[in-house]
Amino acid sequence: MNNLDPRRTNRNPLSPKRSALTLLLVAILLFFLPLSPVLGQTGLVLSGVAETTLGLLLDTDESWSVAAEQFANLRLTAPIGDNGRFYSAFNVLATSAPETGIIAEGELERLYAALQFDTVDINLGLMRVPFGYGMGIRPTDIINPRNPLFPDARLRGVMATMFTWYPREELQLQGFAVQRSTDYFEGQRISFDGESLFGLSLDHHNSILSIQGLAVTTMPGKNPDNYRLQLGLSLKFDVAVGVTFDTLITTDGRTEFDEGRENAALAAALGCDYSFLDGRIFLLAQYYYTSAGPLSQSDSVSDLLNGEEIAESGKSSIQFIQSSGTTFLRRHYGFLTLLYNHSDYARLQILMLTSLTDASIFPTIRHEIEPVQAVTVVSQLVIPFDTTLFGGTDAGEFGPDVAGLHAAASFSVKYRF
Incomplete structure (x- = not known):
């Protein structure tokens, strides 16, 4: 159990060269930490978030595991003349468990320059490129898909160039090029593995409606003829209730x-949200459909993942579920969020992702309290379940057999600086 907090499971292990480089950059950043008041006078801003976590996991074989984790996200920004700013962020992680000992990792999360002019913005470097208005699952958020169960996760960046034009206050046109690869550098040579994405997006906003159109072409680095085209549309209505609709069409020409095909697929999500009692209670309900799911209603998850494969890939299945909005085995899903702010400094959040086909549910219960300024105490509980818990024989997509656990609990102290 090397990753206690599923919000960070979208990190990939680093190669020794990249890990050493990132840790060196983090060491340099930590060296300047005591100088942050002085740096602030020059326009440099140093900040971050650190989190100490103790976790407990009940495996499917009824065995218990315990582990500890120390995570930190360190950020440094600096001005670029009068019209720009440089942004960088680093993740460092140390985990300890009886079966693994202490493991330390580091990763460069963001490293980009943002130039802003009267009607034009230009961003260059390692960054996030988000799309879509949906508050849960976002089919159009194809470059940095976020985890609907953990919306506050720090997403891994991609190498990108973005050009944004604002012809009017309520209108923006954006062009972008993105490179996604397993390694950004191999020795002294740039790696051309992975895939390149080129696209355009158009956003229009008014007091009631927000609309975003998206067109993206993806080309594999080693076989660019096998391209695919994706067209997306996102709508957000601010009326008595908030209504969002996101849809994405994928084709390779x-x-x-047909259902079950990734290169000729349709995905759509319809959601409604409403707040009660002056914002103390917030409720979000969403339906999601994806034609690319490989399993039909008559298929069994056990046919795709036999017992041994489930045992070996259980934790990675959890990672896929929680770090990406695009890995779904079936086609019909529901998503629910309930947030209760029982004071100005404490809140309870319940999130549930369910497969409407096999009635499996992956719930996350999270409670946060801020005892003092800049410190948050977080308690979290995950209990996946399906019909096998009530005597059924078929494993559900979000059930314990596929997830590789019966329950997981964690207690964290998060502090901002």
Whole structure:
């Protein structure tokens, strides 16, 4: 159990060269930490978030595991003349468990320059490129898909160039190029593995409606002829209730549309949200459909993942579920968020992702309290379940057999500086 907090499971292990480089950059950043008041006078801003976590896991074989984790996200920004700013962020992580001992990792999360002019913005470097208005699952958020169960997760950046034009206050046109690869550098040579994405987006906002159109072409680095085109639309209505609709069409120009096919697929999400009691209670309900799911209603998850494969890939299945909005085995899903602010400094949040086909549910219960300024105490509980808990024989997509655990609990102290 090397990753206690599933919000960070989208990190990939670093190669020794990249890990050493990142840790060196983090060491340099920590060296300047005591100088942050002086740096602030020059326009440099040093900040971050650190989190200490103790976790407990009940495995499917009824065995218990315990582990500890120390995580930190360190950020440094600096001005670029009068029209720009440089941004950097680093993640460092140390985990300790009886079966693994202490493991330390580091990763460069963001490293980019942002130039801002009267009607034009230019961003260059390692950054996030988000799309869509949905508050849960976002089909159009294809470059940095966020985890609907953990919306506050720090997403891994991509190498990108973004050009944004604002012809009017309520209108923006954006062009972008993105490179996604397993390694940004191999020795002294740039790696051309992975895939390149080129696209345009158009956003329009008024007091009631926000609309975003998206067109993206993806080309594999080693076989650019096998491209695919994705067209997306996102709508957000601010009326008596908040209503969002996101849809994405994927085609490679060769594959005929049919359920179960990734290169000729349709995905759509419809959600409604409403707040009660002057914002103390917030409720979000969402329906999500994806035609790309490989399993139909008559198929069993056990047919795709036999017992041994489930045992070996259980934790990685959890990682896929929680770090990406695009890995779904079936086609019909529901998502629910309930947030209760029982004081100005404490809140309870319940999030549930369910497969409407096999009635499996992956719930996350999270409670936060801020005892003092800049310090948050977090308690979290995850209990996946499906019909096997009530005598059924078929494992559900979000059930304990696929997840590789019966329950997981964690207690964290988060502090901002």
